[in-house]
Amino acid sequence: MVMITESAIDAVADIPDGATVLIGGFGPAGQPVELIEALVASGTRDLTVVNNNAGNGDGGLAALIGAGRVRRIICSFPRQHDSHQFDAKYRAGEIELELVPQGNLAERIRAAGAGIGAFFTPTGYGTPLAEGKEVREIDGRHYVLELPIRADYALVKAHRADEVGNLTYRKTARNFGPIMAAAATTTIVQVHEVVPAGDMDPEVVVTPGIYVDRVVVVPTSSTPEPEEGQ
């Protein structure tokens, strides 16, 4: 059963210290800011966070890092013009970084949700990011063995949910949402509205409700588009 609530605080309250948390978004697009802020407020610490980036500006993921709650981050592109919160923690040796090529990051998350034990990818072969990893030549091409990234929780921003947790997304804010929703034991999603079951065309569902555990309604979470087809 999907839990539907208006309280982001309640939705993240059971995330324990030391948890691994997938956080959706590519930069600001699709970042579940209200869920992250609730996580900051909850005081949970020693988190391992998986995100494409390492926070922008001072809100959302940057605030979580700035508050010293993230022990380790797995991401592809931490350094940006506005990643000063991460930069300071990294330079102070207060956060551990695992740098992963973006496509490998996505596929490792996808693999976790799909029950894949590991996979061979050509990305990264011959580079420093493949050092120490198993390499295999298949049909004349070299591949690197990569392992799935499983998580205890996923925090995802979608556009709209129905009562059974089916989700649609909006434009490039979709990014990591569908694969993260599938890769966590408990998936918590924020949306701007929840519609009754039956009001969402099954043909347009992107993330089926089987992957969703909790839905938080944040009316300001996304710009509603009345003209947009369901």
Added chain:
Amino acid sequence: MSSHQTTSFVEGPTRLGKHELAALVAADIPHGAFVNLGIGQPTLVSNYLAPDSGVTLHTENGMLGMGPEAHGDDVDLDLINAGKIPVTELPGASYFHHADSFAMMRGGHLDICVLGAYQVSARGDLANWHTGEPGSIPAVGGAMDLAIGAKDTFVMMTLLTRDGKSKLVDACTYPLTGVRCVSRIYTDVAVFLVDRAGGDGSVLVRETHGVTFEELETLVPLPLRRA
């Protein structure tokens, strides 16, 4: 792939600026191609793709059919490119999640990827993500996936560093992004065709701009051949 590849060597009179270089790359992109343009200078190529080029732009954060940068009321923070700049969508656009986006890249479905570079080797090794300087924070993003994913990887760069060293090298000294992945190098003074199979270690020169072939030979520490 393009008609230029079979033409014989030509010498142009003047060195190319970055906009002229972008126009040259755009002219080499075949009609109907699916293309990813890297962040920075490669993005300029989109300014020179004719409206009837039939080229579809891919952005790795999950979109095909990306339009020009958005301004004013068209800005939508849910619609951004890989450089996190607000963009627009063209008729026929589609959205997909990150694993699908990189699967279409890694799976060889994109025709051309255009990237910047710190260094490229004679056999097409690319270094463009990290200078390896102590204390610098590494960031790779999609560079490694882009480099090896598309059918053809084009590099746009100035031939020389600020202190006059060739970025086209025998072997990269910066950390690699990908191995034997670059097929063509567009620079301000020459266009190079790379044999990714290695060949005899020499590099084909399709055209020069503002330098003669002989002058180019003095700038690049590799055996060169006219195309």
